[in-house]
Amino acid sequence: MNIRQHLDHLISQSLARISGIADCQALVAPAKSAQFGDYQANGVMGLAKRLGRNPRELGNEVLRDLDLGGIATKVELAGPGFINIFLAPEYLASELGKLGMGRLVAERASPQTVLIDYSSPNLAKEMHVGHLRGTIIGDAIARTFEYLGHRLIRHNHFGDWGTQFGMLITYMQDLPPDRALASELSDLETFYRAAKQRFDAEPAFADRARENVVRLQSGDPACLAQWRKFIDVSIAHCQELYERMDITLKPADIVPESFYNDRLAGIVDSLESQGLLTESEGALCVFLDEFKTREGEPLPVIVQKSGGGFLYATTDLAAIRYRAQELGAERILYVVDFRQSLHFQQVFAVARKAGFAGPQCSLEHLSYGTMMGKDGKPFKTRSGDTIKLIDLCEESVERAFALVSEKNPELDETARRHIADVVGIAAVKYADLSKNRNSDYIFDWDSMLSFDGNTAPYLLYAYARIRSIFRRADLDPDAQYPIAVTAPEERALALKLLQFSESVEQLAADCLPNQLCLYLYELAGTFMKFYEACPVLKAEGSERAARLGLCQLTARTLKQGLNLLGITTLEQM
């Protein structure tokens, strides 16, 4: 239990004792300003209202009743009825001491099976900046659930089964046999565009493409072999990028659309037998009252086309059934952009109605906003293309290399290259993670690749500074040092360190990585102020040891927090 929960628990109990009402909410939150202490309880005013009592009077009763033991040096009633809590330095020190060299956040006592569906590129196209958010955000969330001890399953729902594959296979068939496929596919964008061009321009080509779709879906071995070749090259491309960006997705996490092919008919059968299916204009549909079309007519979820083909809603239903019933997922998270929110609402509603996901299984669409250009329109380059993800990374790494070469010219090139790799990728990831995923955001090279202020390099710099202290004094950074808290800057740092678990647990609850970014930025800032005010190596005796202890815990927390975000730390930069 973290400090906030602990205080909330104690004060809620006190409120319950005084009022005789069982479900009292203490509403404990970190204090907004230092003058109000470290934590404040806001629940007295609401309760006073419920009881028809004077909030100050009630607050005073709480103060008389409340026993926080040695946790606080001062508990005061302020303003209209806030309870401000000032924690004791000895308590902070002892709580930090309990962490020792062990985990910074306790593992969940009752872990859940959590399945997260993210990244999910379309294999026909190379990954561009539009895929960035889902991949980075999903990876951070996945790492966090895993760290908390949940049974985490990653699913990369690759788009490998659409009608576009008929077109691509047909184009592939027409390539001169002496040209190596691998080199043709090295630029997937160009390949896709060339195929699309022929598809649009040549009716005969388009007809063959459609025939190939049918052959492919009916299991024609020749078509499947060609499709497989294409898929393999595409997967290799993606994997290369994941490794470059330190994304935890592995080939084994790929559970593509084609995986569900054999299960689609069963979905339709199940809906049919439950009486949920209606035929409309030749297509098999599920109608739900809560969804309407443009004309105000009931909006169907189409699960089988008039021609007999299945759609992506069918695939998603099959995926839900598989994940909930066969894999036993208790929470299924979809990190997919917000444009698909209606689709997921519909699919979730049908899945519930049909019993594909039971009431114990939570279905959550973690949507994120679009990347916009500086003109406020969806982002494109001047030529109308999107920026490839790999190019974005290279640009960031180059900028980082130029900067580290300027700051630390004495480092050899290998070291500078390594630092640039880490800093460049970290900056790109953090730029995305630090924004609330729900809102659209403006893409701008200079702010995305900025290395000043609230950026990944700031956090990495704080870490490198700490490691530098231990290196300079030739001290073991992994030994355990006693913790004590005296100076105000030490106190602020100690409190901040203890709040790491609050931040991580919050992330698991609402899946907003920007909250963890904010915490880490504040932690680094609190450390920087401590660093300015409290010399470590010049201090002596127990003061020096205590400061080393705070430094070490800060480094560990930064490293762990950055790791959850998918960012690697550096010993020097």
Place this chain on the structure above:
RNA sequence: GCACUUGUAGCUCAGUUGGAUAGAGUAUCUGGCUACGAACUAGAGGGUCGCAGGUUCGAAUCCUGCCAAGUGCGCCA
């Protein structure tokens, strides 16, 4: 037309179940390195929280209407 999301400092963004004087970064201006790393730090200026009502002890946050932007709305994924 309906639905979802968004509107906060010049710019980019935070703002946790409604809490006290709305915060960061950046840009601009002024200080701090013979110092445990200046990729840092101290300070200044900068706001009708889109607009108008409402709910209440208290609203950027909840409700209603309006304005603006983005997105989606039957056989693509």
